[in-house]
Amino acid sequence: MKYTLVTGCDHGVGLALAEQLALRGYRVAACRMNEEEHLADGLAQRFPDQIQVFSLDISRDESVRALAEGLPFPALDLLVNNAGILGRMESGPDESLDFDLMLQVINVNALGTLRVTTAMLPLLRRGEQKTVINISSEAGSIQDCERTGWYGYCMSKAANNMQGALIHNTLRREGGRVFQIHPGHVATYMRGHLDTTAKITPDISASGILKTVLDGNHETGTRPLYLDYRGEPLPW
Numbered sequence: 001m002k003y004t005l006v007t008g009c010d011h012g013v014g015l016a017l018a019e020q021l022a023l024r025g026y027r028v029a030a031c032r033m034n035e036e037e038h039l040a041d042g043l044a045q046r047f048p049d050q051i052q053v054f055s056l057d058i059s060r061d062e063s064v065r066a067l068a069e070g071l072p073f074p075a076l077d078l079l080v081n082n083a084g085i086l087g088r089m090e091s092g093p094d095e096s097l098d099f100d101l102m103l104q105v106i107n108v109n110a111l112g113t114l115r116v117t118t119a120m121l122p123l124l125r126r127g128e129q130k131t132v133i134n135i136s137s138e139a140g141s142i143q144d145c146e147r148t149g150w151y152g153y154c155m156s157k158a159a160n161n162m163q164g165a166l167i168h169n170t171l172r173r174e175g176g177r178v179f180q181i182h183p184g185h186v187a188t189y190m191r192g193h194l195d196t197t198a199k200i201t202p203d204i205s206a207s208g209i210l211k212t213v214l215d216g217n218h219e220t221g222t223r224p225l226y227l228d229y230r231g232e233p234l235p236w
């Protein structure tokens with residue numbers, strides 16, 4: 001039996017990843033932020049022996065600690081840090097910037113991801129694959145940066161990439177690896193409404209991500225891989 005934990009399974013890419021990992025035979029800890037959101041419960045009813053739903057707020061130490069202490073898994077083969085928030089999509093520095101909101105975005109997207117990974121390290125070390133997927137974004141690429149705004153989101157995803165690189169340096173020495181993944185432009189509710197300008201569904205994104213990471217033959221290198229959901233490399 002292989003074990004995985006996915007954050008942000010309320011809906012969107014996280015929910016699709018949880019479903020597809022169950023279809024691949026994994027036992028899945030599907031973590032959701034909002035207890036009023038029941039899509040993950042529906043999935044657990046379809047896969048009663050494989051999917052268990054947990055509440056998790058990655059922005060809070062106590063929530064992450066409680067999950068790490070209560071997770072009934074002997075090991076973790078695959079950790080998927082998917083949870084994330086967008087913050088404000090201001091168009092440039094002349095708009096008044098909301099620094100409190102930026103702190104929140106960085107606390108979730110960058111620190112929250114690191115909070116979960118470090119809490120799960122003992123279980124990951126007992127897993128066979130020791131693989132971490134961080135759902136980053138093309139917005140985290142400094143080399144490819146063309147926007148003039150989205151400060152909180154872009155900075156948080158660049159920091160997410162850095163924490164992934166640092167974790168990779170520890171895990172690779174122990175036979176593990178980290179993937180920084182851009183999931184594509186996906187039709188989800190991350191903007192507060194269904195993004196109808198998006199090019200792909202959560203299912204297409206999730207299936208591409210899992211093919212890239214689990215079925216691809218990417219060598220574990222000294223650096224983590226920063227790829228999109230189709231396996232195409234992104235510049236750091």
Ligand SMILES: NC(=O)c1ccc[n+]([C@@H]2O[C@H](COP(=O)([O-])OP(=O)(O)OC[C@H]3O[C@@H](n4cnc5c(N)ncnc54)[C@H](OP(=O)(O)O)[C@@H]3O)[C@@H](O)[C@H]2O)c1
Nearest residue numbers: 008010012013033034057058059083084137185186188190
């Ligand atoms: N959609 C895109 O085009 C796109 C592009 C690039 C990267 N991404 C990344 O893909 C990932 C998934 O996003 P998505 O598009 O599927 O959007 P989404 O549907 O809004 O999913 C984000 C998930 O994270 C959860 N979440 C938010 N804050 C959290 C917290 N503090 N603790 C735990 N969970 C929390 C959300 O829960 P609630 O909504 O219930 O609060 C939701 O389940 C994110 O990391 C996002 O940055 C998305």
